[in-house]
Amino acid sequence: MSLNDLAARLLPSPLQVETLTLEDHGLTLDVKVTAPTAPCPTCAQSATCIHSDYRRTLSDLPWATLPVRLSLQVRRFFCDTSSCRRQTFTERVPTVARPYAHTTRASQAQCDTGLALGGAAGAKPARAAGPAGQPSDRAAPCS
Secondary structure, three states, rough: OOHHEEEEEEEEOOOEEEEEEOOOEEEEEEEEEEEOOOOOOOOOOOEEEEEEEEEEEEEEEEEOEEEEEOOOOOOEEOOOOOOOOOOOEEEEEOOOOOOOOOOOHOOOOOOOOHHOOOOOHHHHHHHOOHHHOOOOOOOOOOO
C-alpha cells in the first residue's frame, strides 16, 4: 500500500496529502483540498474563480504518543453571484475543522474531557494530551 493509498483511506475526501514529515517532535501532514469548486457560505452558489491560497495549521489527536499537525492549504474564492454581499470567501472543510478551530476530532476530544471531568479537573489531562488537547480561545462550542 502506497502513502497516497493510506492517506486516501485515513483522510476525509476531498483532501490530498502532498508531503508527510516524521520528526522527533511530531508528524506533519501537508494536505490540500482537491475539489474544483467551493460553495459561498452566504449565498451557497458554487464558485470556481480562485483569489488566492494560504495554509492553516491544525492540531489533531496524537498518533500513539506522537503529536500530529495538519498543514492545510485552503483557497480564497471570488463569489460570482452579483447580488451576494460577500466578495471573497475561504473554502470550508467541515469534515476536517470548523473555521478558526482545531480539527473536529481534537475539538470533540477537548469537549469530552471538559464535560466528563469539569473545567479545572479536565485541564491537566488536556495539557498532558499534547497540542491537540490545549485549550483554545478560538475553539468552537461543545456539541
